[in-house]
Amino acid sequence: MIPEEISSVVELEQQEYIINVGPQHPSTHGVLRLVVSLQGEIVKNLQPHIGYIHRGIEKMCESLTYQQIIHLTDRMDYLSAHMNNEAVCLLVENALDIEVPERVKYIRTILDELNRLASHQLWWCSFGMDLGALTCFFYGLRDREKILDIFEETCGARLLLSYNTPGGLMWDIHPNFQKRIKDFIKYFRKKLPEYDDLLTGNVIMQARTKGIGILSLEDAINYGITGPTGRASGFACDVRKHYPYSAYNKVDFKEILYTEGDTFHRYKARIDEMWESMKILEQLVDNIPEGDFTAKMKPVVKLPEGEYFQRVETARGELGVYVISKGDKYPYRIKFRSPNFCNLAIMNNLASGFKIADLIAISASMDLIIPDIDR
């Protein structure tokens, strides 16, 4: 006969216990609510609840012109603002058969990579912080500041750039642009190894990430998991490589692929991508051709009747823009295939069977941006 207090403990251990992570939990980086059912410390099931900042961007776009839509795309994945802008611009340019000047293509690609670097730096900050290594936050923000200063000088904004416009750019680059980028690369090539010294080689960090949250290649393709998250599992999904746009066909870079697919390799993939981004920047920054900063465009942009699709690689994966036009200045239907929305689908598979503390490491390694999920 088991005493009553012990039998109730046994019962508690076998019971399913449900807790909410979020919507205001610091490690969800926004208002994402994860309903986690636990057995002891082990995650049995995880259901994301989203929509806390659903703004209906797709519906809003149906009554906005294409120039206006660009300013809304900033607000989806705010850390990849420039890439989001570019997706809509490329779509309009391809639909109207406008050849943008070479200068524009180069500048766009440079800003893409700067934006990717800034985004990965902030990811690295928060990744360390989620695991309890607060120092990372100061290191990462220190370096990110330098990129934001370049943005501020040329684009007039630090986060939501809106520097692209259909046909080209809003205005020409600042005279300091190239010099500051070269200074930054020189600076950051020295600083990036510090990231490895501080966190990558750390024993606690490795113990908490190696072999945790393994994503197989089949699942990555089947669930459509793109970006560094998918590439850490060996899914060759880099749009820059496979469907090059802007000046990506003129530069030499490596698509970072790993086969392990665990949290540690998702981390490694992003660190390696920072090196590749700097490589791309170095190839472009001295070769920006002279010319106009925009092609000749009519003030009212009307897309011919039909359907258009444009894919770009943001810092978190593949962004697709699908537009159905009825020949109007407004789109009839616009759909944003946002990378974070698709990546969220795998959370349950990754976290199930691991401890609740691992859930934080896994979600940090996926680098979710909630406004991009909700749109």
Next chain:
Amino acid sequence: MNNEKLQAKVLSIVPNAEVINGKQYLEVTVIPDKLHELAKQLKEDSETQFDYLFCQSGVDYGDSLGVVYHIESVKHRHSIVLKTKTPNRETPQLDSVCDIWNAAEYHEREVFDLLGIKFINHPDLRRFFLDESWGYPLRKDFVDEVNIIEK
């Protein structure tokens, strides 16, 4: 596979499919009953092997609702667009493709939430962004007196 071969392949599976050679992709429109079969065969055939559903969008076409599937083969690097339309707006129903591509699970929940298309055999069809008090905002006849300003 180039677009001509893909077209021949699609027509061999569904003979009365409507095929348009679009500007970017081959666009195939089929009736709802044939969609699941076509999608399954396109994925399983080793020549086509469409294993990556990279976009699934619900569309309000006016007299009917529809879903557009953008799929790609990671191995062969070719893409195709599948489309289907529900026969009416009142009880829109389509077969779910979750068993073919898991990515469809979230996309279909989104389409259900915003357009009200029911997906048969979906494992977990619930509202996603909005709660039950909402209508289906992406439909063209949706009226929200508080937030939508008519110009």
